[in-house]
Amino acid sequence: MAVTKDFSVASDERILGSGEFVEGLLSEVEKQEKESLRSRRKVVGIPALMKKVVVGEGLKKGDLRSGDRRRGVVKARRLFCQLAVRGRGYSGAEVGRYLGVTTSAVNRLAVSKTLPDLKEYLKLF
Numbered sequence: 001m002a003v004t005k006d007f008s009v010a011s012d013e014r015i016l017g018s019g020e021f022v023e024g025l026l027s028e029v030e031k032q033e034k035e036s037l038r039s040r041r042k043v044v045g046i047p048a049l050m051k052k053v054v055v056g057e058g059l060k061k062g063d064l065r066s067g068d069r070r071r072g073v074v075k076a077r078r079l080f081c082q083l084a085v086r087g088r089g090y091s092g093a094e095v096g097r098y099l100g101v102t103t104s105a106v107n108r109l110a111v112s113k114t115l116p117d118l119k120e121y122l123k124l125f
Contacts, residue, residue: 078109085110
């Protein structure tokens with residue numbers, strides 16, 4: 001990887017575009033790497049995440065893993081998926097196996113509109 005700056009213009013042989021575009025792209029990649037590495041440092045087990053969500057939302061232990069469609073359970077399941085996949089870097093497949101649902105279902109919940117409670121749960125870990 002050779003990143004060079006000639007006459008204040010950034011370039012990288014892997015990227016086709018202007019110097020400004022290359023700089024923007026490289027800074028975005030660096031930001032994503034830092035976020036990814038930070039989330040991998042704080043490894044919290046899926047059962048611990050589940051317990052925090054269940055207790056925090058006032059549910060029973062098996063509610064998230066059941067097929068229950070009550071509003072509170074669905075919200076908590078969505079929150080759990082967002083917390084595990086987006087917040088802690090687990091794959092949709094890992095979370096799906098734990099919940100007993102498909103990877104697709106987990107990924108749909110994880111990328112859905114971010115719940116406001118997510119920030120509060122992220123602070124707990």
